[in-house]
Amino acid sequence: MSYLTQLKTFVEVYRCGNITKAAVTLGMSQPAVTAHIQVIESLMGKTLFVRKARGVEPTPLANDLMLQVAGHIDQIEQRIESVRSRSQAVFGTLNVAGPAEYLSFMAGPQFANLLKSGEVNLVVHVGNKNRIYELLQSGVADLAITASLPDPAGYDYQIIDSETLLLVMHQQMATQFDAAAIDYQQLCQLPVVSYDHDLPLIRRYFELIYNQPCKSTVAAVIPDIRAIAAVVNAGVGYSVLPDYLYRDKLRFPHLVQVGAAGPENHIYLVWRKGALKQARIAFAKDMMMMHANLNRHSAGASTGEYAPPLLR
Structure with missing residues (x-):
């Protein structure tokens, strides 16, 4: 016997965390959804959901079943929808x-x-x-x-x-260092311009290249990487940028890469x-x-x- 329809209902209840919401999404009545869940519970021999005040909570068995079947159910529905939509216009x-x-x-x-x-x-x-x-x-x-x-x-x-992270600074500042292998201690003496206080791109670069944290003074926090590039291009500190920004030489003509290429x-x-x-x-x-x-x-x-x- 095929349980595809009941498994589809199970997946929707699991994702909604609520039988009523799942029924609305599926275009079914609440009793019908409950009946589908009972069929799968009978098949599995154990309870799949525990009723709570505002919905249902999956049991460990439900978590395991969801992991095993959800991707397959989604793929089947996507294939059916793909075939169906080939003859239909897609507007919106x-x-x-x-x-x-x-x-x-x-x-x-x-x-x-x-x-x-x-x-x-x-x-x-x-x-x-x-x-x-x-x-x-x-x-x-x-x-x-x-x-x-x-x-x-x-x-x-x-x-x-994909993007590769590069350490960049103004070309005049770079003349003070060995651009091919700039020293960690030298870098930490320079101010850095970052996307936020957690130094996300800079932290990843330092972990990969130097295996140490960045200890530079944060000169500015700017939540726009384009603006960071503009500030460094104007001669303030250094930063770590995606490679596509570095390649924009019309907008950032004074940026130069120093050190090794960082993570991808x-x-x-x-x-x-x-x-x-x-x-x-x-x-x-x-x-x-x-x-x-x-x-x-x-x-x-x-x-x-x-x-x-x-x-x-």
Whole structure:
């Protein structure tokens, strides 16, 4: 006997944490949803959910079952929706969230490919990591671009690009040092310009290259990497920037790289689990992924190296 329908109901109840909400999402009655859960509980021989005042709480067995079946249920529904939507027009407004720096420097072709399809309108929301995930979680954003690895429990994703972190300073300041291998102690005597007080990009660079924390005095905290590049380009301190900003010599002609290239960050295209059931979002994801690895390929072209695609 097939239990596909009942398993789909189980997955929705698990994600909603509430039988009534799951019933609304599935277009079913509450008793029908309860009956589906009872069928799976009978099959498993144990209770899957404990009723609470404001919903249901999954048991350890439910957690295990969810881990085993949810991805397969989503894939089946995505395949069915993909076949169904091929003969249907995909219209509507798409909301995409992401960091202003990557969107303004690299995402133009990805957005253009989507808009040239003539099927959707586009609204872009910018913000930091917390803001991006707030927009995605609340449903305001359909897709998000972020350098932060998504939580696989709540999101699906693909790698859409990558960036290499580089240590940069004004060319005149760099003449004081051995640019190929600047000393850790020398660096710590210089002021640094950071995205926030936690020194996220700078901390990652120092951990990889020097295996020590950055001890520089923070000259400025600026939550916009483009503005950080402009300040350092004007001769204040140093910073760690994504390589695509460093390559913009028209805007930042005085920046020079010092020291070794730092770690590589993946850039992710992210969506809520189950979101690709909507043909509009699935279509937009595919259109944007057609221009994956824009920065990585640009970096390879600028160095004369071939950069193979990250996606498998």
